[in-house]
Amino acid sequence: xxxxxxxxxxxxxxxxxxxxxxxxxxxxxxxxxxxxxxxxxxxxxxxxxxxxxxxxxxxxxxxxxxxxxxxxxxxxxxxxxxxxxxxxxxxxxxxxxxxxxxxxxxxxxxxxxxxxxxxxxxxxxxxxxxxxxxxxxxxxxxxxx
Amino acid sequence: xxxxxxxxxxxxxxxxxxxxxxxxxxxxxxxxxxxxxxxxxxxxxxxxxxxxxxxxxxxxxxxxxxxxxxxxxxxxx
Numbered sequence: 632x633x634x635x636x637x638x639x640x641x642x643x644x645x646x647x648x649x650x651x652x653x654x655x656x657x658x659x660x661x662x663x664x665x666x667x668x669x670x671x672x673x674x675x676x677x678x679x680x681x682x683x684x685x686x687x688x689x690x691x692x693x694x695x696x697x698x699x700x701x702x703x704x705x706x707x708x709x710x711x712x713x714x715x716x717x718x719x720x721x722x723x724x725x726x727x728x729x730x731x732x733x734x735x736x737x738x739x740x741x742x743x744x745x746x747x748x749x750x751x752x753x754x755x756x757x758x759x760x761x762x763x764x765x766x767x768x769x770x771x772x773x774x775x776x
Numbered sequence: 777x778x779x780x781x782x783x784x785x786x787x788x789x790x791x792x793x794x795x796x797x798x799x800x801x802x803x804x805x806x807x808x809x810x811x812x813x814x815x816x817x818x819x820x821x822x823x824x825x826x827x828x829x830x831x832x833x834x835x836x837x838x839x840x841x842x843x844x845x846x847x848x849x850x851x852x853x
Binding site: 660673675708712748749751752755756759760763767 | 786787788791794795798799802806825841843
């Protein structure tokens with residue numbers, strides 16, 4: 632596993648982990664009143680676990696993408712799939728079902744309530760896409776060593 | 777034809793197919809009673825937690841613990 636010894640893997644991974652942790656902490660309301668907060672309830676234990684796995688997989692994928700870019704190869708599909716999974720992950724943590732009546736975001740929260748029954752499915756799809764992306768991004772010559 | 781063969785051989789074809797099957801399966805599961813997928817089929821995960829704390833009346837909504845509870849959100853709007 633040569634990529635584990637490369638700074639081209641660890642630098643983007645750590646940068647991504649830090650920025651994503653800060654973003655999701657804000658989204659889940661951990662910054663309190665320091666920043667404008669979303670009208671969402673306190674996160675459940677499952678949501679916290681889901682966020683941790685999401686941040687870990689997204690950061691790992693970011694590290695692998697940069698490592699492979701430095702090597703001169705990168706599956707564009709896996710990169711795009713990780714981006715889609717990350718964006719979907721952000722949507723699934725908004726808890727639209729608890730925002731039945733739009734308060735601050737008006738049209739946006741109204742459209743998100745439409746997705747509410749599909750939240751569990753969206754979360755499964757996000758995890759599925761991230762796992763597939765990780766497998767696709769895994770350096771091929773590293774596994775044989 | 778060549779483009780189609782290329783698309784069919786791509787590993788992403790299986791991924792898209794799996795997602796499509798999951799979506800159809802889940803929609804069928806949601807509609808098993810003949811009802812259309814709607815907000816009524818979804819159970820808000822924090823509803824129990826909010827009820828336990830007692831965030832079910834206007835006075836309790838002033839507590840920080842009740843921030844974002846469905847009852848308080850409905851009251852505020």
